[in-house]
Amino acid sequence: MTAGIARRLKLRTSGRNGVDAVDVSADQRSLTVLLFGETPEDLCAENFRVLGGRRVTDIQVTAMSSLGTEEPDLEDRIRLTVDRPGDFSTYTLVVVDAATGGPHPCFDPRYARIDFSFKQNCPTGLDCKPEPPGPPAERPTPTIDYLAKDYASFRQLMLDRLSLTIPQWTERHVPDVGVTLVELLAYVGDQLSYRQDAVATEAYLGTARERISVRRHVRLMDYPMHDGCASRTPVHVAVTGKVELRREDYRFIALDPDVLYGRHALRERDLVANKIPQDSYEVYRPLVDGDLVLREAHNRIPLWTWGGEVRVIARGSTSATLKDDWADEKCERRLLSLEPGDLLLLEEVLGPNTGKEADADPAKRQVVRLTSVEPSVDPLYCDQPLLEVTWAAEDALTFPLCLSSRGPDCCPVEDVSLARGNVVLAEHGRPITWCDGEAEEICVPERPTETVCPPRDGFGCDDQPVEVPAYPPIGTPFRVALKRSPVTQRAAFGDHEKIAEQQADILLRIPEQVRERVRALWAAVRDGHRPTKEEIAELTLVFGPKPVRRIRKDPLSTMVRLLSDFDELLHAKLRRVRMLARRARCGVVLDDGAVAEIEQSWNDDLGHQLHPDRALFLGPAGTALRPDARTALPDVVLTDGCDTWTPRRDLLGSGPYDKHFVGELDDDGTLWLRFGDGVHGAQPEPGSTLVAHYWVGNGIAGNIGRESITRVVCRDTDAGGIRKVRNPVPARGGTDPEPLWQVRDRAPVEPRLRLLRAIVPEDYAALAGQVPGVQRAAASLRWTGSWYEAQVGLDPFSEDLLAGSSVGATAEPSEALIDAVRDHLRRYRRIGHDLLVGPAKLVPLDIELEICVHANHIASHVQEAVVLAMRAFFHPDRLTFGTPIRASALIAAAAAVPGVRGAWLTRFQRQFEPPGRELENGLLPLGDLEVAQLDNDLSRPENGVLKVNVGGGR
Template sequence: MSSAPLHCASDDARRAAIRGADLNGIDSIEVDCAQTTLIVTFLGRAPEWIGPENIRIEGGRRERDIKVLAVAVERAEDEGLDDRMFVTVDRPGDFSTYRLAIVARDERGRALPGAPGDFDVRYASAEFSFKAGCAQDQDPADCPPCPPAAVPPVTIDYLARDYQGFRRLILDRLALTMPDWKERHLPDLGITLVELLAYAADDLSYYQDAVATEGFLDSARLRQSVRRHCRLVDYRLHQGASARTWAAFELNGAETIEIAPDDVMLTTALPGEHDPMVRAEDIAEIGWSDYLVFEPLADQPALTFRRARNRIAFYDWDGSECCLVKGATSATLVDPTEAPGAPPDDRPERQDPETPRPDQPARPEPPKAGRAGRAAQATQAPAAAEQRERDENDETAGLGLAPGDVLLFVEVIGPRTGQAGDADPTRRHAVRLTAVEQGTDPLTGQRIVHVQWCPEDALPFPFCLSARGEAPNCEWLSGISIAFGNVVAVGHGRSVEQALPPVAVTRVEADCDDRCTPSETRYVARPYRPKLEWPDLTFVAPAASDEQLCGSCGGAAASTAARPDPVAALPAIRLASVPPADEEAPGLQAELRAVRHSGARAAARSASLWRPRPDLLDSGPRSTHFVVEMAEDRIATLRFGDGVSGLAPAAGERFFAYYRIGNGPIGNVGADALRHIVFRNAFPDGVTLTVTNPLPAQGGTAREPIADGKLRAPQLFRTRLERAVAAEDYAAIAMRDLPTLVQRAAATLRATGVRREVQVAIDSFGTSDPPQSLLDCIAAHLELYRRIGHDLRVVPARKVPIDLALRICVAPGHIGEQVLTELREALGPRLDRRSRPAFFHPDSLSFGEGVTVSRIVAAAHAVPGVAHVEVTRLERLFEGPDGELEAGILPLGPLELARLDQDRDAPENGRLSLTMEIGQ
């Protein structure tokens, strides 16, 4: 290029003219990294005659006379592209500017002046620098002589935060940089690009605001963010829990039937007229909001129903006006299997022995004694043995009860009128059996079943079995209360299925193969965050909490089902994942159905079962766990691991979700609300199956509001004791975490010479001698809070037998013996006639609570017929007086409980002496 002192902003016109005139020239010169090769680009085609002798490099300050060693021409195949020439020089140049010129030579090799004939005079040479890529200060003399006009700085509105603000900002900017572009119509491509950039800026601005907002508990608005913040301080923001109840089935038309749990669902009353047994396709047109669905909670392959368990009668041993008392933990049931030699009726009707009625049959006579009676019994004995053997071999014979089964006691008729409408709807209770014993009444030959149930399921009220009706008939009523035996635990929620989108691929990584390692292609997956289609995911609380596990039945008591803990509830969802190419394989489809029905881990090579967890803090790198995060719109998002805390899904992996929908207090339906049994697949023919729920559904809990979590989480460490430091902390934790089992606890710290021992004394509800299993369970629970250096020992409370003597003045008009009996009952260790704890009942006293004279006098004066009370002796048994009467109190130590059993067979457990004086 010519060195004339002329600078133009653009020379595109001359370049185009050169190409059109079939001339040549140098377009640009580049220097490679080694600075020994120059890449020359021509304006068009390179001449055929060019060689090293036709290249001359001029200039330089310290490095001059640079020689050209070789020239290589690269000709472009496309007519629209330019040729290039690679020039190799002997050494790099310095920081000064050099010029590369194309020269022609004569026959003697001398350079001819001027440009070659086929080169343009301005583009026969060009300037370049070997150090173009190096940092250096620019010489002011090298600045362009005609610098462009200075553009005034653009004022940018940094307050723009939304789409409209960014759109206006971009248009204002383009008005300065592109003043000729004035198009503002929406179809214009420029406007489309502006709006696209404004949308991206608005999305980025929202993301930045969201990070700043959700990064702090006080300002967070999303439920997922608040839940994670609360989890950092060990506070769990619960998502509620579904309701549950006991469903009682009645079977007719067959002796026994088995049904798959996943094949049935129970519904409340359906709109219109429907039978108790319905096919799923028959109610497909009914809206889901018109009824509620309950499904079995039992994780077992089949539900077995027996006709003999429909309504089981209680056996009262031919007694009259019988009842199961409050607190009972056993009963005798009638086995409907007919005994050999028994009358056709299950049992004879009752009659009043004093006023027999002619319309009632007489009681059957007992077996006769003597030779005739013994002969009749000998004749019946082989037949009875044969019948028992047939019943043992027939699995459908009899009740077939076993430990672990649940019975529902229900009062079905009124004890006064005998009408079903007069039955007390509150007289209903569920029990879980712990022992079952078959037997026969030797007097009547009736087959019976003696059952026992968990102490936690002790009857909270008496159940009337038989009674005398109202006048004038005064008839004997039996079968007032019965037991349902086909009982199944059901929970609110409908099962649905959903195929989730496959895991997306964010990038592909490939390795080149070598002698040791073959080539490998890795597909890197995007973070997988699928959403469920249906809202209101069901959360199911565990069957028993830590407190209930310490009970006599180890958490299996039927009463525990009514007290779920929503904080410990987990979502009712299972995931099955398969590789992308195998989801249509027939074998895999069967495997997925197994996951859907039972939740068991698939046995084939492809499918994997994923289970929900509250968080992934304890999950390993290969744990197939995931977390369900609920949003305010009740839609669930699934969060998987990252390969460190939980297994990360592979790229292309497909997931299938099987879950239940229905949560919260809407499922707390009343008693007898379940009406229909809906069969999804196999519909049983020839049988009739009905269902009801004698007890109302309980446990449906609404999710915890965000505001409550923000309020409680920061104060959790101040209000909840998580470590036992002092001895009193052990007692406080035992009473806090086990409130239904531990009435009061006390602890002391003692030095053993090596370590310090914490002794925790337990005062349990209902008994003065807690079982060792309860003490061991409490010790295991307290071990979680034990301080290092403490030895923990949980013991029952130390009983202090009391020696108490009273002088009683009986008021005139009262019988002394009756007053004496009531006094012993009021000051005894049991419940009184009104089911209230007596004075020395274990639930009436606590640790360190001394026995005061004033309370004894008050308890005695509450007995009708007591005119005056005087305490003549109050002391520890066998230890003599120690000023207790003068002080008005018998003090007790911190781990001691007063005891006065009034047991003549065990006088060492306390003694009560009453001196009765009849008033005049």
């Protein structure tokens, strides 16, 4: 017996303890220590130290647990947990006294430490793996028909297999238990096979058959597949006196005029009491947020002809003059109350040739949205009050509107066409609460749970099991289908980007408007006017009390200082206005907070102009009557008592707390609501109840003809004073859901037709050209040493092709246009690209022409004609970026002038640069961002010089 074995035996019989072996777990985070005896009662994690290590040192023992013994006569085992795994070096486990740091008193000094390695379970070439077991005995593979895919083939396959494995079972009657089990398994196999085929089919756009699958596929390709759109139509309401319809209290219906004849205003209870079926009429709701005020004076508004001089409003016109009148004897109040943003109907009411109503052309009706309303008078007709109205170019008249004509026997026919107010846009769709209907409730199911036994010290199970969610909070999105269809798909009413752009334009005009106001007050004070309290308060609000404190004592000098130091006194306010304008140019609609800020820092009128709910911001009437189905979203609103859930096209931009959902239309017309997963969009609380308020009615069913809407229906009030309700033009814009074949054809090519990100210089140039006011744009990418900079040059439109007397009036882009392009490109620029927007680099030219004139022409006249021809040749709207100037084109333009016998160039070069070989080559090249300039202005010769020498002639 060796000495080591003898000491171990003596140690076991002496009652002292020691470390026999250390086993490392697979994750190298726990050590199983085998002791010689029983575990001391005071032994804890602080009694163990792990020493050694090269790269990983100072490993700490964080926990200790006793594992007991597997057999009564075997040694104890303990488990130590360390804070991190060690490296490949050898470590030493030491048992010490926690108080003194010396050897533990219960452990033998020789066996109080042991060497081990954390990598003892790692594969190594020193230990041989056991030989793998021999291959299993080969068994004959059963013959299985893998082409079985449906119920019948699965059933026959299993019956054939059972005939081989259980030949004594021959029962084939349906009531038999074996046959029942076979058919049950065949049914499950058929369902599983169908699901596998469906998953494989719906995984690709070319093979997908379900509408929701196709919608999700093309969304990844940035193709906005639409589910239809509700139609829109203008409705004119003729009233007696003044009628006010409350918000959300009235609707328009297209009901047969013979039903409830003579009643133009109804209540919902009238439709229920008379048992009028809902499928016999269509419902239209007004597209206005506030109350609707109708006035009798707006029923019929004559168009002023200026004493018969204006007989026709030409096609393409954007303005008209309305005949107004005084509402009181003192001639202080006007009768008409039209405002910018109101809708106006221009309509032919009499036949121009006969003067009869029956001969009026119903196609000559158009609704426009007013952009400005200016009162005026006609002094030649006893100061007849008038109203000058204009509308946007998008609403320009599509036909000539006749105002007066000559009828039979040359009799004058007046008021052939009229204007009408009291017009409101209406959209197809009825609420589910129509005629005593109820809102739909959606019950969110409880989250399923499962009963589990929590672990106890890593072993066993507690006596009291607990219930935990069967799936984590972030899981499969909740989906539910609405009961009624078709759900109304409502297109965007008022383009947010255009609203923000108009707000930016208004903000940028604020300084000039205030300056003009101060200039007008200065002129009045100069003429002896004393500022009133209201005017002083207005100036104090804008400039503050300090600059205005001496206005009562010395008003003229105070006004002069306010006018001369305008930019300095309002430096902070002007900077804030520019910052808000830049934010709006980036597409952010300024909310009520920004409006209140402008009202408090400038005045209430300027703040009111910025309010996003202004009717003027809704855009032209023609655009509103042509809704874009791709912007349509289901008109569904969900409430859960505290929050409101709104629809979105997708949830990619939604946060985990955003109350958004997506409406997906199924093949049978059912609308499914899909909620978020806790990452993109919030999830409804399990067990909660959502109340759905939505509208039904969609597609081409709402495209009714003219004069189809006949009634207004109120819910809670009686609308008296309504004489007639009609839609003067047909409803349009109603679109059925996009067919799948069309989506498959268009979606793959859609990314090539819409530019969503600027990558190469051509992308920057194309996007800059989309900004109004930019004729052409060019761009180039320049390496700055650290990153790329996109340099964009602008070529704006000039005022007139042949304006002025110089050869070419070079158009420089304004600062406002440069800022607009820069803000527009920021939304599309590639990450990592700097952006520099500026005017084109103008290259002034120095050109000299020799002209030989025919003998029968006056030389000075021909010279002037050649100068005009060169002016047209070098006009800014004709030349663009990088366009080279060819000598042959110049000579051809000069030779085309009548009286020119011959022409040739004697100087052809860039100004202020030494001549090159341009004249010899007949070509003057230009760079990508360069534009040729030749103004020939004697006061500014640095902008190009043209010299025309003439010989011959008279």
